[in-house]
Amino acid sequence: MKKFISLVLALIISLSATVVLSGCSSGYESEINVYNWGEYIADGSEDYVDVIDEFEKEYNIKVNYTTYETNEELYNILSSSNSSYDVVIPSDYMIEKLIKEDLLQKLDYSNIPNYDDVMDKFKGLSFDPNNEYSVPYQWGVVGIVYNKEMVKETPDSWEDLWNKDLAGSILQFNNSRDAYAIAMQLCGVNPTDFTKADIDKATAKLKEQKPLLKKYVMDQVFAEMENDQSAIAPYYAGDITTMMDNNENLGCALPKEGSNLYVDAMCVPKSAQNKEGAEKFINFMTSPEISKANSDYIAYATPVQGAYDLMDDEVKNNPLIYPTEEYLDKCYTFNDVDKDIYAYMQEQFVKLMS
Amino acid sequence: MKLRRPSLPYIAWMVVFTLIPILLIGFYAFTDSNGAFSLEAFGKAFGYMNVFANSLWIAFISTLICLVLAYPLGYIISRQKQSTQNILTMLIMIPMWMNFLLRIYAWVTLLQNNGPIDTMLSFIGIHTNLLGNRGAVILGMVYEYLPFMILPLYTVMSKIDNRLVEAAQDLGANKSEVMGKVIFPLSVPGIISGVTMVFVPSASTFLVSQYLGGTNDIMIGDVIDKIFWSDHNTGSAIALVLMVSIFAFLIILNFFGDEEAIS
Known part of the structure; x- marks a missing residue:
């Protein structure tokens, strides 16, 4: 068996060597x-x-x-x-x-x-x-993707991600900036200009949401939504289109509060x-x-x-x-956040999850 | 011990890729963002005490399950004839050729609602969420690390001289006495290296809990992953605390065996 293993290893090494060498050709x-x-x-x-x-x-x-x-x-x-x-x-x-x-x-x-x-x-x-x-x-903008079979009323607000009727099948960003931006909009805080106190407000809002959540996700949202595992999630518009192409039960919505462009x-x-x-x-x-x-x-x-x-x-x-000009006027673009504030937000987000 | 020339490349490797990174982590852990000495990072690191406890607990349970499953299997394999042993160890190793993340994805698909396992269970009237809880995380860990427990156990047990077993039988030992007084004591080194190889990576792993766990199952590896980008110092301090606690665990483990798990 040792012989076999060394054979396999030798094969892998020689293959990777070929790849590296062939990368050098020029012209x-x-x-x-x-x-x-x-x-x-x-x-x-x-x-x-x-x-x-x-x-x-x-x-x-x-x-x-x-x-x-x-x-x-x-x-x-x-x-x-x-x-x-x-x-x-x-x-x-x-x-x-x-x-x-x-x-x-x-x-x-x-x-x-x-x-x-x-x-x-x-x-x-x-x-x-x-x-x-x-x-x-x-x-693009951040939108809401939802499963039409599980969500009865068409969502039109970030508040729908706090809907108690959907407890256990709501998803949220596993990324502090995006998750906090949503919570901040609902708390009336500007997601492009906030203090540590504003972060605490948003943390409280996210804490309210946690018991209703199924998971904090990034790329996993595709599998969750495409396989009818979860009811509703915020995500990037382009990716929502991809999900909708793969599962006709899915619908999409833009929150009336405006969103992240x-x-x-x-x-x-x-x-x-x-x-x-x-x-x-x-x-x-x-x-x-x-x-x-x-x-x-x-x-x-x-x-x-x-x-x-x-x-x-x-x-x-x-x-x-391509949202209307009118909707884009309600949207905001992320700015660079002071290092201290960002580290604080990240820390609070991890604490929220633990 | 005298150093010989052939060992130089290994030493150079260790210095560059192990020693220097560890020193850097130590440096970051004991400084603040301006590079001045500070214990602030440790203060913050201990804010994640519950996550530490969680991770060590999950790692402990996974290791225990691995040991219970692997010990009889290792023994059974070691008692087969040589060609069968080769085939069986090969079968145990084959899953490890596949990418770790792919295997975790596979579990997500298997365990999800209306997935194969859920469908089978619903035939007998059981319907619960199999994913998104601590049990699923432990299942993933056990699946991931079981081979690392089986292989050292099997290796040690296959080296046990069969004449010792025969001698014990000649002297009137029954099956359980042979197991308890001959096989088990001789297999302790295998247990120790198996436990080390399962416990250490499962305590510090990340992603498994993100894929199989729910909103409460974050592990310390995930915390380091998240915190390090925005705060090198706290990230390093957490990593250092984790390293020290694993080291302490290995030292304790060493008291149980003659052979050393760390050397």
Whole structure:
């Protein structure tokens, strides 16, 4: 048996060696390192466009593509390691933080002509008020997904996540910022400007919800909702659409209180080695066809007017993906929270769960 | 002990990937966010005392169940002929080739409402939530770590000289006396390494409780995972307290056996 095990090990080692070696081949003019969210780009599976492949072919620039799971993971890599990335795609509040800590470079927008096609409402956002550092990639709002068989009345408020009739089948974010934002809205606290006392108020509200909850979830929400295991959950609109495609019992709603509008935008870190290639990549990603391809794949909304115009009417008229201007006015975008306040919120959230 | 040249790479490895990280954790744990000496992080870490207690309790129960299940199995395997032993140990190892998270996902599917197990139980009139409670977490742990208990037990037991068993029988020992006075004492080293290999990872694991547990089953590994991003110091202090309590546990365990679990 020992022989067999060593054989298996030898096989694994030689396989991984081949992978590493084959990664070295070149023939490209230059390289860029792109660091993006997991599952956040059209990758050529099924009938979708392989965006990275298209870029490599068109510009003869090799893309080393890696992914992260949270903004905080990205932040730790950028702030405390020597690795060099040319393009990163953080969310709103993280961009603000990265700008504050001088980790991003100013972009040369003359190299990104497609930026002109970005909708005006996604220019001059609070995290980059003078449009110097970022080009929006995708956006969306947080909505409510619910199971029509289990929830009798159509939800229309965050308060429905505190509905006692649904005790034991309600889900909540397992992520302090998103969970607190919902509770804060219900307590009349501004989720973009709060003190420790406001956090305590929201904690009390979340404590009220805890006995009614089934679980605190992130990605598990897909399995829970798609398999009829839970009745109602808050989640990101694009992902709700994916869930609804997989389970026709599901419905969606936007809370009347307004919601979180999140924007992920492409930036170039200070540590970038190939800014020119990075700007080409950003420009490419902002072209109508490519931005549409990404939106089709991840089901988030595009900030590019030309891409929006190419969308099917069914998508354009989906109020969950593209809410009305009137609704967007009620929404807020996360800002960078003072480190102390954030640590306090995180601590209270963990205490809540223990 | 004299150090020999071939051991140098291992020592270098240990220094870079074990010693330095531990020192860094120690440094963070005893400082505040400005790098000045402070015990504040420990004060905060002890705020999670109930989670510590929970995690150690879950780990303890899981280890106990693993031991009870694995001991007879290890013994049975060790008494088979060599080729059967090889096949059986192989069967125990095969599930470990699969990714740990996938196996936990599989349990989520098995245990969920209207899942296979729930459906079977509802035929005999039982219908409860199988997921989202402490029992499910312990089940997941036992499933995950059982091989780590079976293998050391089997290895030690298969090395027990059969002539010792025969000698005991010749001297008039019955089956339970052979077990209690020959097999069991000789298998203690296996028990100790099995308990170590199950208890230590299950006390510090994360994700299992997130997938199988409910809103109250958060474990200390999950707390470290969450707190560390926003507060390195408290995260490190919790990790250090966990390390020290596991170390204390191993020392206590060492009193029970001749062979050392830590060396």
